[in-house]
Amino acid sequence: MTDLSVVEICAGAGGQSLGLHLAGFKHELAVELDPTAAATLAANLQRLQPDDDVDxxxxxxxxxxxxxxxxxxxxGKAAVLAGGVPCPPFSVAGRQLGSADERDLFAWAVEAAGRMQPEAVLLENVRGLNDAxxxxxxxAVVDRFATxxxxxFWELLEARDFGVPQLRPRMILVALRPEYVDYFAWPEKSAVTRTVSGVLGDLMAANGWSExxxxxxxxxxxxxxxxxVGGSKKxxxxxxxxxxxxxAWAELWTDGHGLADRAPGEDWKIEDHPRGPKLTVEMVARIQGWLGEEYRWDFEGRKTSRYRxxxxxxxxxxxxxxxxSIAQALGKKQKPSTIPAPRRVHDExxxxxxxxxxxxxxERIQQLLGSTMSIEKIIQRIEAIALDFIVEVQSRGGRPTYRLGAWxxxxxxDDHDRHIAFAEARSRAKVS
Structure with missing residues (x-):
């Protein structure tokens, strides 16, 4: 399959959707939990794909x-499975609970790819997923995809390297069928670095703010x-x-304590706003990469919902x-000069x-690895692994032994705790 069709999961309001559309992809399906975000996505995809039944x-x-x-x-209906599965399980703000967080869908997305059998997979998440x-x-994700x-391939990309005026590091996973691997390379960084004032100057001046x-x-x-940071309803x-x-916003003389309904006007006084002006939702959208008519996107809902x-x-x-990059690989247009190393070991x-x-x-693990990794470091790695996998600990000759169990x-x-958590959430939603 070489057509550029995509199924997108955890699609949100459509940041990835628009980017993939501009890369030449056409949606066969988009799935989103939040109704308001889904309404935003539907309205915009209806404009981009007017011949399709948006419902x-x-x-x-x-x-x-x-x-x-x-x-x-x-x-057989879509070449790519893409998605931005929930971030809290891997973020510092979400306490990095990983597999213990009922919102974790990364491993499920891998299995969904196995069931759907696309040519390529694209998943993104927060920088915390890159932590030790x-x-x-x-x-486990790399190994399961190999099976x-x-x-x-895993890679940490920063938005500022692609024309977006903010840091926003994200962990990106791309998985490809073997016949496309030699044609894939991570995208090259932009030669131009955009700044906040560079993309927002016209909006800040729009209401006659003093020179x-x-x-x-x-x-x-x-x-x-x-x-x-979009945050959550909680x-x-x-x-x-x-x-x-x-x-950090204060250093840019910008008040990060809330959002404004409009840009500052002639009556704006510094004594009333010593932290500087607040941004509007439209300004935040530009900082997130919705820049110019090419990236037009209309958001549904009230101010807080649109901001999130x-x-x-x-x-x-x-x-x-x-x-x-994925489209070029699927089309086998040209072999890049630099191909990512596919078999990097993340955790030996x-x-x-x-x-x-x-x-x-x-001690036996240290011997088998033939490495200089200390016993203390090996035990630390096992303790970290045990947060996401069952690790059976027993004793042999007074020393603990370890055996890896299920993820x-x-x-x-069918018996996972996530089902219980989501059933309770649905019940609360019906009551409210």
């Missing part, structure tokens, strides 16, 4: 609910923004992130860049435990 194109509900969709139904805490998790017939204040703000904001209204982010949709999105220019302790059907002491992550198991 069937965008489905609202839990992506793991087979009443919403079944991966097998799209076998999740080395075993990343290794399913794919070569998987003195505008000039001061333009100078202060001539730098990259901190990462936009945590307050719309503002520009936690305390550290607000301090924007803040939680995959910046469209980054999604576009990765989408182009995990790999050893997985491959050995026996209980091992830390704790939700992969579709």
């Amino acid at each position: 069937d194109l965008v489905r609202v509900g839990d992506v793991a609910d087979e009443a919403v969709w079944k991966p097998e139904d799209f076998t 805490r999740f080395a075993g998790y990343r290794q 399913l017939g794919y070569t998987a 003195e204040y505008l000039a001061r703000w333009m100078a202060k904001a001539d730098r990259i923004a901190p990462t936009i 945590h307050g209204g719309a503002d520009l992130g936690p305390t550290r982010a607000k301090r 949709q924007i803040g939680n999105a995959f910046p469209p220019p980054v999604a576009r860049a990765v989408g182009v 302790v995990y790999r050893l435990l997985r491959d050995r059907d026996e209980a091992l002491t830390a 704790r992550a939700f992969r579709g198991q």
Whole structure:
């Protein structure tokens, strides 16, 4: 299959959707849990794909609910499975619970790819997934994709390298069928770095803000923004992130404590706003990568909802860049000069435990690895692995032994705790 068709899961309001569309992809399906974000997605996909039935194109509900969709139904119908599965299981703000967080859908998405059998897979998540805490998790994802017939690559990309005026590092996974691997390369960085004042200057000046204040703000904001944080319905209204982010915004003479309904006008006084002006939702959208008419996107809902949709999105220019790389690989247009190393080992302790059907002491693990890794470091790695996998600990000669058991992550198991959590959530939603 060489057509550029995509099924997108956990699609949000469509940052990845727009980026993939601009890379040449056409949606066969998009699934999103939040109704307002889904309404945004539906309205825009209707404009981009006017010949399609948007009611069937965008489905609202839990992506793991087979009443919403079944991966097998799209076998042979879409070349790519893409998605931005929930971030809290891997973020510092979400306490990095990994597989213990009922919102973790990364392992499930891998299994969905095995059921759907696309030519390529694109999944993105927060930088926290790159921490040593999740080395075993990343290794399990790569290994499982290999079992399913794919070569998987992990890479940390920063939005600022692709024309987006903020940091926003994201962990990106691309998995490809073997025949496309030699044609894939990560996208090249943009030669131009955009800044906050560079993309927002016209909006800040739109309501007649004084030239003195505008000039001061333009100078202060001539730098990259901190990462936009969308947050969740559980945590307050719309503002520009936690305390550290607000301090970073203060250095740009921008007030991160909330959003404005409009740009500052002639009556704006510094004594009333010593922190500087607040951003509007439209401004935040530009900082997230919705830049110019080419990236036009209309958001449904009230201000806080629109801000969260924007803040939680995959910046469209980054999604576009990765989408182009995948499209070039699927089309086998040209072999790149630099191909990612497909078999990087993320966690050698995990790999050893997985491959050995026996209980091992830390000393034996050290010996088998033939490495200089200390016993203390090996035990630390095992403790981290045990957060996401069952690790059987026994004793042999007074020393603990370790055997790797099942992955704790939700992969579709009928008896997984996630089903209980989501059943309770649905019940609360009906009552409210």
